[in-house]
Amino acid sequence: MNLHEYQGKELLSSFGVRIQRGIVAQSADEAVEAAKKLTEETGTGWHVIKAQVHAGGRGKGGGVKLAKNLDEVKELAGQIIGMNLITPQTSAEGKKVHQVLVAEDVYYPGDNEPEEYYMSVLLNRGAGKNMIMYSTEGGMDIEQVAEETPHLIFTEEIDPALGLLPFQARRVAFNLGLSGTAFKEMTKFVTALYTAYVKSDASLFEINPVLKTSDDKIMAVDSKVTLDGNALFRHKDLAELRDTREENPIEVEAGELGLNYVDLDGNVGCMVNGAGLAMATMDLIKQAGGDPANFLDVGGTADAARVEAAFNIILKDPNVKAILINIFGGIVRCDRVAQGVIDAYKNIGNISVPIIVRLQGTNADIAKELIDNSGLDVLSATEFQEAADKVQEVLS
Ligand code: GDP
Ligand code: MN
Numbered sequence: 014m015n016l017h018e019y020q021g022k023e024l025l026s027s028f029g030v031r032i033q034r035g036i037v038a039q040s041a042d043e044a045v046e047a048a049k050k051l052t053e054e055t056g057t058g059w060h061v062i063k064a065q066v067h068a069g070g071r072g073k074g075g076g077v078k079l080a081k082n083l084d085e086v087k088e089l090a091g092q093i094i095g096m097n098l099i100t101p102q103t104s105a106e107g108k109k110v111h112q113v114l115v116a117e118d119v120y121y122p123g124d125n126e127p128e129e130y131y132m133s134v135l136l137n138r139g140a141g142k143n144m145i146m147y148s149t150e151g152g153m154d155i156e157q158v159a160e161e162t163p164h165l166i167f168t169e170e171i172d173p174a175l176g177l178l179p180f181q182a183r184r185v186a187f188n189l190g191l192s193g194t195a196f197k198e199m200t201k202f203v204t205a206l207y208t209a210y211v212k213s214d215a216s217l218f219e220i221n222p223v224l225k226t227s228d229d230k231i232m233a234v235d236s237k238v239t240l241d242g243n244a245l246f247r248h249k250d251l252a253e254l255r256d257t258r259e260e261n262p263i264e265v266e267a268g269e270l271g272l273n274y275v276d277l278d279g280n281v282g283c284m285v286n287g288a289g290l291a292m293a294t295m296d297l298i299k300q301a302g303g304d305p306a307n308f309l310d311v312g313g314t315a316d317a318a319r320v321e322a323a324f325n326i327i328l329k330d331p332n333v334k335a336i337l338i339n340i341f342g343g344i345v346r347c348d349r350v351a352q353g354v355i356d357a358y359k360n361i362g363n364i365s366v367p368i369i370v371r372l373q374g375t376n377a378d379i380a381k382e383l384i385d386n387s388g389l390d391v392l393s394a395t396e397f398q399e400a401a402d403k404v405q406e407v408l409s
Contacts, residue, residue: 014240017065019114021218021236026324028209030202031232033224035116037065044090045083047115048137058082059118062089066108067108067259069221069237070100070154076110077335079118086115101154111258119224119234129234129266131155131187132203134210137170143210144202145169145177149189151222176357177207194229202231213251216243263329270322272311281404282336282366284320286311286345293397294339301401303408306333320350321357330362335367336408337400342374351380367392367407371400 016024022032032090034055036047048060064076073076076098080086090113099107106141120127121265129151148166150158159166167188169181179200186199202223210218217239224234244250257265267274273288273358281303288310295305307330311323320338327333340350358364371394372380384393392407 014244014255015259016238016240016254017067017154017256018236019065021238022233024213024238024251024297025209025233025236028212029205030033030209031230033116033119033232033234035114037114038113039088039112041087041091042093044113045087045113046088048080048083049116051115055117055316056068057117057119060086061116061118062086062093064093064096064098064110065112065114066098066103066110067256068098068100068102068108071098072101072400073232074098074100076100090115103304108259119226121227127227128225130225131158131221132206132223134215135217140170143171143173145171145185145207147185147189157200171207173211174282176211177204179262180273191225195225195231198229198231199404213241214241214247216241218345232264236329246276263326267326270307270326272323272326274326275308277307278303278329278332279407280332280334282306282330284311284323284327284336284338286313286340288338290341294337297397297401298404301405303401303404306330316349317356320353321360324357324364325359330363333366335369337404337405338368338370339397339400340372342372342377342380346376347372347374347380348376348383351383354391355383355389358389358391369394369400369407371395371397
């Protein structure tokens, strides 16, 4: 689950990571109130207005603007809220902005010495360890740094049983070229950051830029936080931060129905039981020359109600031109699934795309008979390859 920048910063701050202070606002008027409050608290005269969407590269898309007075706060917040923000990380349609973060300007006017660093904390699966990746080249795309100046990217691997050791925190500060107060500030920053990562069961923190001000403060100016969805049951407070407006609406609805659904770009809708079979089905569709429109695992109990729910979800995707149902009846009996498909088909009524059904396992023969005699526009297949070929036939 992804957090907004402002939520990520609050999380970091609660673990003692210094952040650029800010207040979230839903309207231009709220933004002005937020700016006034920030000025009282921090003494800042200038404010940055930052679009809150689940995508990076907002600066490049015009979603981060500097306001030098309250009139500009109002004007810029008004422009950004409601805009369709297109960045290198959004789709071509962009993302609708519902709220902005009004933040203190931490790049002091006239300051020619602010330094921007890159820092992320993530899991290195290959090493079986956590990892801090950091660079002196902050504020720009890390992918570009990796390509052009890979020697400026450093990594620190952390044994999860030992945690971040003091010498490792010092090495980070050293490699970033820091000394004196800034060195100490950086070791504190990275230690608190790592603690926050572990304690919140995160799978990714990306802070770009980490800022060093001319008075040697180290702080997070941006935050990208991804939490491990499987650990959210341990963090009720964090689970509440989910913003479903930022997610694919069909995926949200499927999740509510208990279906494991991932939207994809192709035109062949898939309904499969078991994640492994679902992956194999997608492979086979590809091999036969097609393109899967989704991944969908209906789970072990493929009864009529679930099949109907799955149909409805698949049909919400306007790109779907054919549906392949591939169910293995191990625990569930194929004839019950077949009946489920037939019932769902009749209930929904106006399915206009061809459907190919492959049922294998217990009572597969009875299931095939049910499908073939149903009088519906549903093709049955026995073999996997045969099913994929039939999909291609109906599409061409
Ligand atoms: P991103 O473009 O989505 O990664 O958003 P960021 O939060 O990283 O902001 C983009 C850029 O805005 C940063 O790289 C900074 O250069 C700039 N920026 C962020 N905060 C401030 C600020 O307080 N003052 C000024 N002048 N610029 C800022
Ligand atoms: Mn950034």
